[in-house]
Amino acid sequence: MYAKILIPTDGSPLAEQAVGKGVELARALGASVTVVTVIEPFDVMRHFATADHEKLEQTYRTYEREAEIHAAKVLEAAAAKASAAGVAATTLRVQSGYPHDAIVKAAEENGVDLIVMSSHGRKGVAALLVGSETLKVLTHSKIPVLVLR
Numbered sequence: 001m002y003a004k005i006l007i008p009t010d011g012s013p014l015a016e017q018a019v020g021k022g023v024e025l026a027r028a029l030g031a032s033v034t035v036v037t038v039i040e041p042f043d044v045m046r047h048f049a050t051a052d053h054e055k056l057e058q059t060y061r062t063y064e065r066e067a068e069i070h071a072a073k074v075l076e077a078a079a080a081k082a083s084a085a086g087v088a089a090t091t092l093r094v095q096s097g098y099p100h101d102a103i104v105k106a107a108e109e110n111g112v113d114l115i116v117m118s119s120h121g122r123k124g125v126a127a128l129l130v131g132s133e134t135l136k137v138l139t140h141s142k143i144p145v146l147v148l149r
Contacts, residue, residue, distance in 0.1 A: 001113075002025075002031050002113040003029075004031060004110065005022055005025065005026050005112060006033070006103070006112040006114070006116070007023070007036070007115075008035075008103045008106075008117050008133075008137075009036070009074055009078060010074070011070060014118045019081055023078075023081050023082050023089075027085045027087050032087065033087055034089070034092055034112060035082070035089060035092070036094060036103060036106045038094050038096050038103065039068070039095045040096070040099065042060050042063045042064065043097075072093075075091035075093060076091075079091055092110070094106060100137045103137050104141045108142075112143060113143065114146060115143055115144070115145045115146070116145075116146045117134055117145065117146075118147070119132060119147045134147055
């Protein structure tokens with residue numbers, strides 16, 4: 001039924017639960033997994049407001065280094081879960097200001113049959129204001145998406 005599953009994760013506890021469930025599903029189906037994490041680019045306005053070029057450059061380098069370290073840890077943990085379950089896994093690190101687009105593109109480029117991801121399950125105005133990446137993936141993906149709460 002599903003032979004290749006994409007599991008997006010940002011390393012949050014909720015996303016890590018989806019990694020675990022996605023790996024369990026892959027094991028039950030005899031499928032492989034691709035785990036993807038998206039690194040958002042440094043945003044001067046969001047991360048640090050200064051006119052001091054040196055401080056800005058140092059902050060940018062720190063952000064880039066820390067984002068790469070975090071991504072590596074997240075992907076390493078996911079690969080270890082898959083390995084412990086006997087599931088073949090590949091990891092993918094993508095940089096994009098639009099995580100949902102990066103997830104959909106990764107799914108298409110890697111020929112996956114299913115995307116497994118988590119959702120906070122916000123409803124109503126909270127869902128509209130927060131802007132769910134999961135909802136955006138659901139809206140833009142032509143590949144089936146299994147949403148875990």
